Amino acid sequence: MTDTLTEHADPTLHKGEPLIEMTDVGKTYGAIRALKGINLSVSAGEVTCVLGDNGAGKSTLIKIMSGLHSHSEGTLKVDGKEVHFSSPRESLDHGIATVYQDLAVVGLMEVWRNFFLGSELQAGNYPLAPMKIKEMREIADSELKKMGITVKDINQPIGTLSGGQRQCVAIARAVYFGARVLILDEPTAALGVKQSGVVLKYTAAARDAGLGVVFITHNPHHAYLVGNHFIILKLGQRVLDKKRSEVTLEELTAEMAGGRELAELSHELQASQR
Amino acid sequence: MSQSLSKTPATPPEAASPPPAKAPAPLMTRMLARPEIGALIAAVVIYIFFFLVAPAFRSAEAFSTILYASSLIGIVAVGVGLLMIGGEFDLSAGVAVVTYALTAAMLSYQFNLNMWVGVFLAMILSLCIGFINGFLVVRTGIPSFLITLGTFFVLQGANLGITKLVTGAVSTQNVSDMQGFDSAKAVFASSFDIFGVTVKITVVWWLLFVLVATWTLNRTRIGNWIFAVGGNPASARAVGVPVNKVKIALFMGVGFLAWFSGMHQLFAFNTIQAGGGVGQEFLFIIAAVVGGTLLTGGYGSAVGTALGAFIFGMTQQGIVYAGWDPNWFKAFLGVMLLLAVAVNLSVKKFATTRKA
Numbered sequence: 370m371t372d373t374l375t376e377h378a379d380p381t382l383h384k385g386e387p388l389i390e391m392t393d394v395g396k397t398y399g400a401i402r403a404l405k406g407i408n409l410s411v412s413a414g415e416v417t418c419v420l421g422d423n424g425a426g427k428s429t430l431i432k433i434m435s436g437l438h439s440h441s442e443g444t445l446k447v448d449g450k451e452v453h454f455s456s457p458r459e460s461l462d463h464g465i466a467t468v469y470q471d472l473a474v475v476g477l478m479e480v481w482r483n484f485f486l487g488s489e490l491q492a493g494n495y496p497l498a499p500m501k502i503k504e505m506r507e508i509a510d511s512e513l514k515k516m517g518i519t520v521k522d523i524n525q526p527i528g529t530l531s532g533g534q535r536q537c538v539a540i541a542r543a544v545y546f547g548a549r550v551l552i553l554d555e556p557t558a559a560l561g562v563k564q565s566g567v568v569l570k571y572t573a574a575a576r577d578a579g580l581g582v583v584f585i586t587h588n589p590h591h592a593y594l595v596g597n598h599f600i601i602l603k604l605g606q607r608v609l610d611k612k613r614s615e616v617t618l619e620e621l622t623a624e625m626a627g628g629r630e631l632a633e634l635s636h637e638l639q640a641s642q643r
Numbered sequence: 644m645s646q647s648l649s650k651t652p653a654t655p656p657e658a659a660s661p662p663p664a665k666a667p668a669p670l671m672t673r674m675l676a677r678p679e680i681g682a683l684i685a686a687v688v689i690y691i692f693f694f695l696v697a698p699a700f701r702s703a704e705a706f707s708t709i710l711y712a713s714s715l716i717g718i719v720a721v722g723v724g725l726l727m728i729g730g731e732f733d734l735s736a737g738v739a740v741v742t743y744a745l746t747a748a749m750l751s752y753q754f755n756l757n758m759w760v761g762v763f764l765a766m767i768l769s770l771c772i773g774f775i776n777g778f779l780v781v782r783t784g785i786p787s788f789l790i791t792l793g794t795f796f797v798l799q800g801a802n803l804g805i806t807k808l809v810t811g812a813v814s815t816q817n818v819s820d821m822q823g824f825d826s827a828k829a830v831f832a833s834s835f836d837i838f839g840v841t842v843k844i845t846v847v848w849w850l851l852f853v854l855v856a857t858w859t860l861n862r863t864r865i866g867n868w869i870f871a872v873g874g875n876p877a878s879a880r881a882v883g884v885p886v887n888k889v890k891i892a893l894f895m896g897v898g899f900l901a902w903f904s905g906m907h908q909l910f911a912f913n914t915i916q917a918g919g920g921v922g923q924e925f926l927f928i929i930a931a932v933v934g935g936t937l938l939t940g941g942y943g944s945a946v947g948t949a950l951g952a953f954i955f956g957m958t959q960q961g962i963v964y965a966g967w968d969p970n971w972f973k974a975f976l977g978v979m980l981l982l983a984v985a986v987n988l989s990v991k992k993f994a995t996t997r998k999a
Contacts, residue, residue, distance in 0.1 A: 499858075
């Protein structure tokens with residue numbers, strides 16, 4: 370199943386080598402502060418999990434890494450060089466691919482068109498040059514098959530696939546096009562248990578192939594299954610930053626559920642019951 | 644025993660030819676999933692209907708006239724259809740046709756230039772107005788419906804205002820004796836005979852534009868991008884598609900085709916009425932929608948839009964040939980639009996239901 374992942378993964382990736390380093394990164398939208406003092410590193414062959422409630426700043430964080438917004442404070446380094454992305458294309462060119470929860474694919478377009486969207490194969494480099502459609506169909510079909518994603522017909526609209534399959538196609542696409550860092554935005558949020566399992570397996574496969582993975586979620590159980598490193602955000606700030614060996618699932622769950630605040634709340638509720 | 648052995652080699656060749664087992668069902672499904680299938684059926688039904696009720700409808704000349712009427716709408720509708728697949732509207736396309744015709748006529752006449760200079764300058768203007776429409780839409784994020792509604796009124800007012808200032812009347816002077824008129828007329832508004840039937844050159848241009856648009860949509864990278872920016876712009880942007888550039892280019896494409904249509908009007912009629920073009924924008928949109936283009940973008944075809952324009956031309960002429968009150972045409976158009984929208988909706992549902 371992981372054949373193609375390892376095959377296509379960049380051979381220059383070495384496990385543990387830092388790919389993205391963020392130092393004191395912050396972001397303000399006018400007067401609104403969305404993110405402050407974030408230190409984060411993503412290393413090859415590791416999954417960095419970013420957890421947080423709604424509005425914690427997770428989306429802002431990935432938007433900075435994927436080039437949709439640029440950061441207003443601190444430094445962002447990719448492969449040791451400082452960068453300031455102003456478009457998703459720049460981020461992609463640095464090998465950073467983002468798979469979004471709800472907008473990973475264009476539903477009405479065929480599977481193969483989605484697979485090659487933005488990186489189409491052309492027969493020439495002149496205006497209105499034809500795409501190599503046959504080749505694109507074959508590549509998309511064989512790549513998906515090799516990764517264990519069975520699609521009935523590569524020409525069917527991707528909207529007819531299940532949510533888990535769509536995420537997997539998006540991940541397979543990112544890996545095929547040479548992603549070195551994979552950012553997964555809430556990949557399991559809208560999925561059932563079985564489908565989440567499929568996506569988590571691919572996440573692990575990508576990690577084992579040497580890619581750096583940023584896994585954004587609000588589900589500590591899913592995070593703990595694949596994560597090497599955990600960061601919890603709250604109101605735009607980092608409240609926890611621990612390696613897998615330093616933290617248990619219980620701690621993670623408690624912290625995510627609100628930690629101390631929840632304990633206080635339970636005291637208050639018990640007091641009022643008496 | 645030996646018999647059964649000798650039989651076995653016969654089976655592999657059959658098994659080696661893979662398609663037969665799989666082909667039939669997907670072909671039917673694929674046919675039905677094409678955006679233009681509804682319009683094709685409607686076109687055939689309407690053709691048969693008028694063929695039966697209106698004897699005058701049956702001649703080859705009548706068919707040529709229908710094609711001409713269809714091409715007048717169809718040329719701009721090609722651009723409007725692509726734009727709608729790209730998820731945007733252009734309500735200014737109808738009056739813009741007149742704007743470009745006025746521009747070419749007045750510039751050439753007032754400055755006593757060769758007709759082709761005016762034609763060329765009008766084309767530059769058409770691309771500029773297309774660019775401005777697109778730029779405002781992608782920069783402000785205001786729906787294109789509102790932006791182009793604004794452009795629509797601006798152009799409508801400017802058409803009349805400027806023409807009155809320049810010529811003192813609401814139409815341009817006759818340009819038929821200007822230098823370069825004849826060659827421009829040959830390009831934009833001539834006709835030729837095939838088997839004794841007179842065919843207008845706009846029909847040829849129309850078919851050419853449809854071919855180019857079909858090629859672009861289905862075979863090229865740009866086509867892939869057009870579907871993507873209409874279907875899910877955020878997703879398209881995330882994989883590196885230059886969404887804004889594609890949208891602006893689509894608006895400029897509408898501008899170009901509106902210019903072409905304007906040039907036809909100018910060289911077919913020699914003078915241009917400044918107040919014309921109002922209401923045409925809806926015909927372009929209806930042609931695209933009847934042809935299977937989704938109002939929400941991301942789905943449609945150039946052939947479908949052409950069929951939509953053909954249905955339009957056929958009905959417009961058919962009602963005349965049948966000797967009915969032409970006013971019924973608009974009512975018919977409305978019914979077609981409602982039917983098309985209903986069919987499109989079910990097609991979209993059918994195409995996106997989970998099958999695997």
